[in-house]
Amino acid sequence: MAGTIVPHAQFGICGGSGTLSFAFPAGLADERVTVLAEDLVFDTPFGRSPAFTHFSVDGPLGTRHALAVKMHGWRRNVKRGDASLQVFWVFHEAGVRKVVADGGVGSLNHLLDPRDVVVPNDFIDLTVKQDIYVRGDHLLVMRQPVCPDLSRHLYLSASPAFPRVYRRGTYLVTDGPRFETPAEVDYMKRLGGDVIGQSFAPEVFLSRDIGACYAGIYIVVNYGEGVVKEWEHAEMKSIFFDESETIARCVLDTVAEADLQAACGCMDLRKPSLLGLPEEPR
Numbered sequence: 001m002a003g004t005i006v007p008h009a010q011f012g013i014c015g016g017s018g019t020l021s022f023a024f025p026a027g028l029a030d031e032r033v034t035v036l037a038e039d040l041v042f043d044t045p046f047g048r049s050p051a052f053t054h055f056s057v058d059g060p061l062g063t064r065h066a067l068a069v070k071m072h073g074w075r076r077n078v079k080r081g082d083a084s085l086q087v088f089w090v091f092h093e094a095g096v097r098k099v100v101a102d103g104g105v106g107s108l109n110h111l112l113d114p115r116d117v118v119v120p121n122d123f124i125d126l127t128v129k130q131d132i133y134v135r136g137d138h139l140l141v142m143r144q145p146v147c148p149d150l151s152r153h154l155y156l157s158a159s160p161a162f163p164r165v166y167r168r169g170t171y172l173v174t175d176g177p178r179f180e181t182p183a184e185v186d187y188m189k190r191l192g193g194d195v196i197g198q199s200f201a202p203e204v205f206l207s208r209d210i211g212a213c214y215a216g217i218y219i220v221v222n223y224g225e226g227v228v229k230e231w232e233h234a235e236m237k238s239i240f241f242d243e244s245e246t247i248a249r250c251v252l253d254t255v256a257e258a259d260l261q262a263a264c265g266c267m268d269l270r271k272p273s274l275l276g277l278p279e280e281p282r
Ligand SMILES: [Zn+2]
Pocket: 146, 147, 148, 149, 150, 213, 214, 264, 265, 266, 267
């Protein structure tokens, strides 16, 4: 229902292609979870939001609340940059302090194979989205773009569940929605990316903009064009359907167990802006 007051949540979850085929979190049938509300839609300064699920999770450090959105909030006829602003405006209103994301990615690094899992610690943003901020009143230092504490929880949860999990890597972000050409992949490999996809940014810096930590878990669903060998659509499809529940469980474990008071240092990298930009006269 639009116009609803945004409920409180410490965690925001940007579900991606890793959990798309899966009703998160109800489908996990996890006794730690209580779904409080579904299909929550809010009117934001950036347009009407996508639908959120509000739920609580019981963990060793107490009960925490979360708001989850599917597929990064992307919808047909809504620009992806606008969708991200709507999602993060809602997270900010909710008081979110930790953002956890998942997704499927292509490989750039030839050491990676489909079904490998990467918890990236850095990114290269090749998107051309402009003026993407919810608050815009802080200097966002990207020395440590990803929260080391949230990443550690994602890595620890994924390690027993997947044959190969990497605790670091560079996520190269493109606009999409199309895939890349062999020449583009060759260029992007030279830039130093390990995996390629269409999320991670702006979520990673919108998190810092609203004063939240960010980390994501990404499963390789295909080789980049020209990397190792041609990828297969059937294998990509089977990864989407076979692995989504396991990825969802890693996200849920992290929400249940991450310490809201962790000394991760992320907020030290959000400084008061030195630029006071004038408002446009109305
Ligand atoms: Zn942090």
